[in-house]
Amino acid sequence: xxxxxxxxxxxxxxxxxxxxxxxxxxxxxxxxxxxxxxxxxxxxxxxxxxxxxxxxxxxxxxxxxxxxxxxxxxxxxxxxxxxxxxxxxxxxxxxxxxxxxxxxxxxxxxxxxxxxxxxxxxxxxxxxxxxxxxxxxxxxxxxxxxxxxxxxxxxxxxxxxxxxxxxxxxxxxxxxxxxxxxxxxxxxxxxxxxxxxxxxxxxxxxxxxxxxxxxxxxxxxxxxxxxxxxxxxxxxxxxxxxxxxx
Amino acid sequence: xxxxxxxxxxxxxxxxxxxxxxxxxxxxxxxxxxxxxxxxxxxxxxxxxxxxxxxxxxxxxxxxxxxxxxxxxxxxxxxxxxxxxxxxxxxxxxxxxxxxxxxxxxxxxxxxxxxxxxxxxxxxxxxxxxxxxxxxxxxxxxxxxxxxxxxxxxxxxxxxxxxxxxxxxxxxxxxxxxxxxxxxxxxxxxxxxxxxxxxxxxxxxxxxxxxxxxxxxxxxxxxxxxxxxxxxxxxxxxxxxxxxxx
Numbered sequence: 001x002x003x004x005x006x007x008x009x010x011x012x013x014x015x016x017x018x019x020x021x022x023x024x025x026x027x028x029x030x031x032x033x034x035x036x037x038x039x040x041x042x043x044x045x046x047x048x049x050x051x052x053x054x055x056x057x058x059x060x061x062x063x064x065x066x067x068x069x070x071x072x073x074x075x076x077x078x079x080x081x082x083x084x085x086x087x088x089x090x091x092x093x094x095x096x097x098x099x100x101x102x103x104x105x106x107x108x109x110x111x112x113x114x115x116x117x118x119x120x121x122x123x124x125x126x127x128x129x130x131x132x133x134x135x136x137x138x139x140x141x142x143x144x145x146x147x148x149x150x151x152x153x154x155x156x157x158x159x160x161x162x163x164x165x166x167x168x169x170x171x172x173x174x175x176x177x178x179x180x181x182x183x184x185x186x187x188x189x190x191x192x193x194x195x196x197x198x199x200x201x202x203x204x205x206x207x208x209x210x211x212x213x214x215x216x217x218x219x220x221x222x223x224x225x226x227x228x229x230x231x232x233x234x235x236x237x238x239x240x241x242x243x244x245x246x
Numbered sequence: 247x248x249x250x251x252x253x254x255x256x257x258x259x260x261x262x263x264x265x266x267x268x269x270x271x272x273x274x275x276x277x278x279x280x281x282x283x284x285x286x287x288x289x290x291x292x293x294x295x296x297x298x299x300x301x302x303x304x305x306x307x308x309x310x311x312x313x314x315x316x317x318x319x320x321x322x323x324x325x326x327x328x329x330x331x332x333x334x335x336x337x338x339x340x341x342x343x344x345x346x347x348x349x350x351x352x353x354x355x356x357x358x359x360x361x362x363x364x365x366x367x368x369x370x371x372x373x374x375x376x377x378x379x380x381x382x383x384x385x386x387x388x389x390x391x392x393x394x395x396x397x398x399x400x401x402x403x404x405x406x407x408x409x410x411x412x413x414x415x416x417x418x419x420x421x422x423x424x425x426x427x428x429x430x431x432x433x434x435x436x437x438x439x440x441x442x443x444x445x446x447x448x449x450x451x452x453x454x455x456x457x458x459x460x461x462x463x464x465x466x467x468x469x470x471x472x473x474x475x476x477x478x479x480x481x482x483x484x485x486x487x488x489x490x491x492x
Binding site: 195206209210214215216217218219220221222223230232233235236239240243 | 441452455456460461462463464465466467468469476478479481482485486489
């Protein structure tokens with residue numbers, strides 16, 4: 001992992017851009033983090049829109065995490081942002097757009113083609129990022145995963161024991177295979193659902209929530225569309241991480 | 247309203263038993279409440295098991311409310327506790343027990359017979375209690391409703407503009423007519439659902455949540471049975487009232 005830039009935000013948070021091989025990422029650490037007082041880490045998941053587009057929302061979440069005493073980090077998803085185009089993903093997206101424009105139902109095949117390759121490729125990348133981040137003296141763990149793509153969060157929580165809690169955003173299509181994997185997730189979960197999310201299948205989200213094997217799981221459904229998550233829902237998610245990462 | 251006893255709990259909360267006509271009730275006020283600093287009021291709803299049985303849980307909720315700066319009050323439901331038996335309710339309960347024991351489905355007729363008379367009779371009683379409680383110099387409003395019976399909370403929120411927010415516990419049967427009334431509820435809502443509540447129809451609860459007309463409504467589903475609401479869910483509900491009653 002190579003740091004490529006560093007700036008101090010006005011609330012004392014240190015923001016560092018890095019590359020991990022050819023994957024760009026960003027790390028935010030609170031002013032308090034040091035080798036003698038290492039802090040837990042929250043991985044900030046996000047939709048595959050590119051870190052540039054997502055930056056303002058990610059930085060807002062990172063500042064909240066820092067205020068709560070957590071480092072947070074994110075990496076670019078394959079095929080997004082400044083990373084090379086990925087024909088597999090481009091083709092799946094084109095097919096999704098085609099059926100949605102035609103008003104046809106989104107089949108399980110389309111969902112699988114869109115999401116499964118992304119999960120397959122990005123989960124090992126998030127794990128490599130965890131390896132690198134946890135080797136920094138100012139970051140001590142444990143690790144939480146926050147946000148979407150929810151299928152990436154499910155797979156990570158199912159396969160990597162370093163993830164001890166996850167706040168997942170149910171805002172994207174979920175393949176059947178991932179619902180099955182959810183049964184193997186046992187860490188505490190906080191699931192956010194936008195009740196009227198125009199691009200999301202509410203019933204599928206409820207089924208996914210039901211499938212999780214975790215003894216502690218909470219579903220928090222709020223009004224509004226995909227981007228309308230109310231401020232207080234963010235506060236409740238922050239309390240979830242404070243309960244489980246401290 | 248006549249006060250029949252008064253005691254100071256060890257955290258400074260004043261607990262007063264009262265009667266309103268022939269209806270027993272309890273009022274809890276924080277140490278800070280006075281004529282010059284009147285406090286908002288939370289009505290503590292509860293299942294029809296009698297105030298004696300419910301007292302420990304109600305007192306716990308009242309202490310939390312007092313710690314947040316709210317008075318809270320409850321009244322006995324018709325046909326429960328020390329109030330005269332109510333054959334209509336006894337008969338409906340006997341019928342419910344019969345079909346559940348026989349493993350028959352609980353029909354809409356049985357739900358209507360069990361819940362609608364209770365709503366019809368108790369909602370005006372809660373309103374009379376509000377009249378009396380809001381006339382006390384140390385209670386200033388606004389008023390929130392908290393808990394179950396959820397159908398009582400729905401009707402109260404639909405008909406009485408003094409209720410400005412409600413935290414409802416989706417843990418009891420809901421008649422179709424009440425789901426329709428829910429469309430007319432517009433105040434902020436916080437709905438608690440126990441995902442594996444053995445005595446509750448999850449799908450019916452989700453439909454009720456969907457029906458509410460409120461722009462701000464949140465569904466909080468947690469693991470565990472009817473009485474397994476986790477402590478942190480109570481904390482989140484308390485924050486809801488702090489946002490809306492202060």
